[in-house]
Amino acid sequence: MTKKLITIIILGVCLVLLKPVIPEAMDGEKYSRVIWSYLETLCGFGPRNPGSEGYLETLELIRRVGKKYADRVVEQPFEVQVSEGKKIHMVNLELQFAGTQGGSPIVIGSHFDTRPFADQETHPEKQIKPILGANDGGSSTAVLLALAHYLFQHPAPRPIHLVFFDGEDYGARGSGLNLLGSIHYAQSLLQVDRQSWPYWVLVVDMIGDKDLQIFKETYSLKGSSRFLDKIYSIAEKQKNSSFKxxxxxxxxDDHYPFYKMGIPATVLIDFDYPYWHTLEDTLDKCSPESMFSVFSVVTETIQSFQVEN
Structure with missing residues (x-):
C-alpha cells in the first residue's frame, strides 16, 4: 500500500470522525409524521372517555409504546366516588426514562381521557354525547407518545417521567370531578421522600390548534417563572411565533395540584379554541406543525437542565 493511499484513508477517517452530529430532534419532518400518526390513531379509537372502548384502546397503546421505548412503565390505579353508590376505576400511566446525570425527575404530563359529554354544544341532544377530543386530550397525548421515541434515542440530563393523567375532563363544571389523575398523583407524593419529588412538572394540553397561540398562564407564572422564562427563551431562539x-x-389544569404543593409547575395550553368541549373538536381542526412546534421547544428545554453539583 502506497503512502499516498494510506494518507487518503487516514484523511477519510478523520473527516468521518469530525462530521458534526445533527440531533435527531431537529428532524421536524420525521417527528411531525410520528406525532400526526399517533393523533390519527387516537382519533380512530373514537371518544376516549373513561370506560369506553376508545379509552381502553388508548391505555393499550400507551402501554405498548412504554414497553418498547421506556426504561420503566408504572401504572397507578385508583378509584373515584362519582356519585352515591358509584365508583369508577381510573389509572395513570407513567413512562420513566433514566437521565444521563441523575437527579430528581422532570414530569411531563398530559391527560389522555376525553370529555364524556359535549357541554359547550347549544343543542341538548348533542350535549349528552362524548366528544372526540382531537385537540383536547388527543394532541398532547400524541406529543407525549412521540417524546417516548425521542427520549429512547436522546436521554436528557435529568430523568424524564411522561405521565398520562386520567380523569382530567371527567366531571361537569363545579362537580369536583376534574383533574382526578393529577390530584391522585400529587397526593401520592406525600407518601415519599421530598428528595424524590419532581424537579419540575410541565403539562401540555390543547396544543394542536392550527392557529396556535400559547400565552403565559397565571399559576405557571407564580409558581415556575424561571422555567417559563426558559421555555419562552428557547421558543424565541427557535423563532417560534406560537409562544406569546x-x-x-x-x-x-393538571399542573394545578402540583402548584398547590409548592412544586414548580407549568402548563402550555391554547385556550382560544372555538371547538372546546364540542363535537367539532375533530382531526381536521388540528395541525402537525403546531404540535411539532411545541415538541421542539419541549425537547430543547429538557435537554438544557443540567443537574447541579
Whole structure:
C-alpha cells in the first residue's frame, strides 16, 4: 500500500470522525409524521372517555409504546366516588426514562381521557354525547407518545417521567370531578421522600390548534417563572411565533395540584379554541406543525437542565 493511499484513508477517517452530529430532534419532518400518526390513531379509537372502548384502546397503546421505548412503565390505579353508590376505576400511566446525570425527575404530563359529554354544544341532544377530543386530550397525548421515541434515542440530563393523567375532563363544571389523575398523583407524593419529588412538572394540553397561540398562564407564572422564562427563551431562539410573551389565562389544569404543593409547575395550553368541549373538536381542526412546534421547544428545554453539583 502506497503512502499516498494510506494518507487518503487516514484523511477519510478523520473527516468521518469530525462530521458534526445533527440531533435527531431537529428532524421536524420525521417527528411531525410520528406525532400526526399517533393523533390519527387516537382519533380512530373514537371518544376516549373513561370506560369506553376508545379509552381502553388508548391505555393499550400507551402501554405498548412504554414497553418498547421506556426504561420503566408504572401504572397507578385508583378509584373515584362519582356519585352515591358509584365508583369508577381510573389509572395513570407513567413512562420513566433514566437521565444521563441523575437527579430528581422532570414530569411531563398530559391527560389522555376525553370529555364524556359535549357541554359547550347549544343543542341538548348533542350535549349528552362524548366528544372526540382531537385537540383536547388527543394532541398532547400524541406529543407525549412521540417524546417516548425521542427520549429512547436522546436521554436528557435529568430523568424524564411522561405521565398520562386520567380523569382530567371527567366531571361537569363545579362537580369536583376534574383533574382526578393529577390530584391522585400529587397526593401520592406525600407518601415519599421530598428528595424524590419532581424537579419540575410541565403539562401540555390543547396544543394542536392550527392557529396556535400559547400565552403565559397565571399559576405557571407564580409558581415556575424561571422555567417559563426558559421555555419562552428557547421558543424565541427557535423563532417560534406560537409562544406569546403576554399573560392571558388562569386555568385549573393538571399542573394545578402540583402548584398547590409548592412544586414548580407549568402548563402550555391554547385556550382560544372555538371547538372546546364540542363535537367539532375533530382531526381536521388540528395541525402537525403546531404540535411539532411545541415538541421542539419541549425537547430543547429538557435537554438544557443540567443537574447541579
Amino acid at each position: 410573551s403576554q399573560s392571558k389565562y388562569t386555568i385549573f
